[in-house]
Amino acid sequence: MQFSIGDTTIHAPAWRVIVALLAVAAVAFTGYDYVQQSRAIDDATAVEATVVEAEVRYDDSGRGGSYGLEVQFDYRYRGTAYTGDRVFPGAYVPTYDEREAARAALDGLEPGDTTRVYVPPDAPGEAFLNDQRPPGTLDFFWLGLAVLVIVALDAIGPQNPDATADLRPEGAVPPVHERSVFGRFHDPLGRWTTRSIAVCTVTLLGSFLVGFGLIVLRSGGIFGPAAAFSVDPTDPIGIAGVVVAASYVGLVVSLSLYGAWSFVEYRRLRERLADPTPPSPFRNPSRLVTLVRGDDDDPNEYVRRVRLTGSAVLVAAILTVSAVQVVS
Incomplete structure (x- = not known):
């Protein structure tokens, strides 16, 4: 597909359109999740919770393996009991290359400990342990944005200049x-x-x-x-x-x-x-x-x-x- 905007010719074959759509999806999803994380952190109310489970688990299914977090905690918010399993706000779940880095995210918590968790008022069942964004939140945002810019620049003008x-x-x-x-x-x-x-x-x-x-x-x-x-x-x-x-x-x-x-x-x-x-x-x-x-x-x-x-x-x-x- 080829079209013009003023004097500029845009070349948009199917592969380029698909790559651009994937890049836009990555930017949109991670940007939306970033905004949701910010809103959850700003609006959350701190309450006490009891840790039921807190451990680092190794996953060898990916290339080189990685460490993930498994948490569970009980808390009450406005008279209702809830069980949470989120370490950070938002949909993005980080993984870690080193066990020590994953363990640091739990801040030394052990089952039976009492800690503070943060409850979003509009979603009281989605409390989280850390009132900060997870590491790597915007990695896919910047990657998608870079790919989108490169694809857009490549599509503009003659395809075999000089x-x-x-x-x-x-x-x-x-x-x-x-x-x-x-x-x-x-x-x-x-x-x-x-x-x-x-x-x-x-x-x-x-x-x-x-x-x-x-x-x-x-x-x-x-x-x-x-x-x-x-x-x-x-x-x-x-x-x-x-x-x-x-x-x-x-x-x-x-x-x-x-x-x-x-x-x-x-x-x-x-x-x-x-x-x-x-x-x-x-x-x-x-x-x-x-x-x-x-x-x-x-x-x-x-x-x-x-x-x-x-x-x-x-x-x-x-x-x-x-x-x-x-x-x-």
């Missing part, structure tokens, strides 16, 4: 930009960063698989009951973790440096473009997304450089944001 861009012979046009990004080390930088990306990627994947295998063996296997254990930085699992972290940082740095190096190469190629010069993709997000996603198997040198530059910067940004989320 495919016929002609490059004049090298040296035919005097350079406008002097080479930068480490000057005379610019060419070696391109080779070093390319090799470093390959080495860091292989090391990251290899050390992750080794560490994961050791964790599975030490914890009792994938299908067996999870056994708690401690990890020392000097034992094999700890060493694998250090290697994963170091190679991850090295990959981010290498991608960032490669992106900077590649952008300089892009500018040199752009100076050689024959008239009429197409708009710069790095000033036109829709054009950049379309070029990076491009499905042509044999792009010209200019399009290939744009694609490599944009991909390196995008992957480095995603890895950086992911690391910040994990650390925080």
